[in-house]
Amino acid sequence: MSQRVMALTRYFWRRTLISLSGVLYIIVTLAFWYLFFDPGQGSTNPAYYVLIIGAFGAAATFLLTLSVASRGNLAEHYPLVVRLPSRVEYLTAVFLAAVLLGFTLQGGVALLALYRGPDAIVGLWLEAIPVWTAVNILAAVLALHASDLVTMGWSRVVVYGTIALLLMSQYQ
Numbered sequence: 001m002s003q004r005v006m007a008l009t010r011y012f013w014r015r016t017l018i019s020l021s022g023v024l025y026i027i028v029t030l031a032f033w034y035l036f037f038d039p040g041q042g043s044t045n046p047a048y049y050v051l052i053i054g055a056f057g058a059a060a061t062f063l064l065t066l067s068v069a070s071r072g073n074l075a076e077h078y079p080l081v082v083r084l085p086s087r088v089e090y091l092t093a094v095f096l097a098a099v100l101l102g103f104t105l106q107g108g109v110a111l112l113a114l115y116r117g118p119d120a121i122v123g124l125w126l127e128a129i130p131v132w133t134a135v136n137i138l139a140a141v142l143a144l145h146a147s148d149l150v151t152m153g154w155s156r157v158v159v160y161g162t163i164a165l166l167l168m169s170q171y172q
Contacts, residue, residue: 004084008093012068013100021067022101025060029105030112032056037113044113050128053110057132058139061102065143068098073149094149099140106132 016022036052037044072094084090144150145159 005089005093008090009096012072012093012097016068016071016097016101025064025105029108033109033112039115046124049113050124053106053113054128054132054135056109057102057106058135060105061099061136062139062143064101065098065140066147068094069144069147069149091144091150095140095144099136102136
């Protein structure tokens, strides 16, 4: 099972990265780095570094999950899906490919932002990586539930309404 999932993950990762949308994601990543971490301005606040890169990672993972899920929902992949013993393997491969792509782009921005960036690197990364991981996984799960690959005729409003109610109930 894990060999099939990893093979599908590599396939989706490679197909998405070398496509036109993958190139556009890389260009957007470089533009984001230049816009928010301009090398001419010098060092940034470590909290700003963690927050902005975390927000970028969540947004990139959400959009990448939608892209990979739409690529996985193409009719050309149906012979592959029929051969799999479970649809869970297919969804897991889509999820892993999107999360790995999101981490790749987020890591690229994080490494580029270190150029004339914050000084306390080791402690900053040890604190930021678990937060970024949790937010990226949440974004990928939400994006999977928003895609047509997962939803088979049911309304997405229920899922997002429940999540919104749970999030808003924390602040009251």
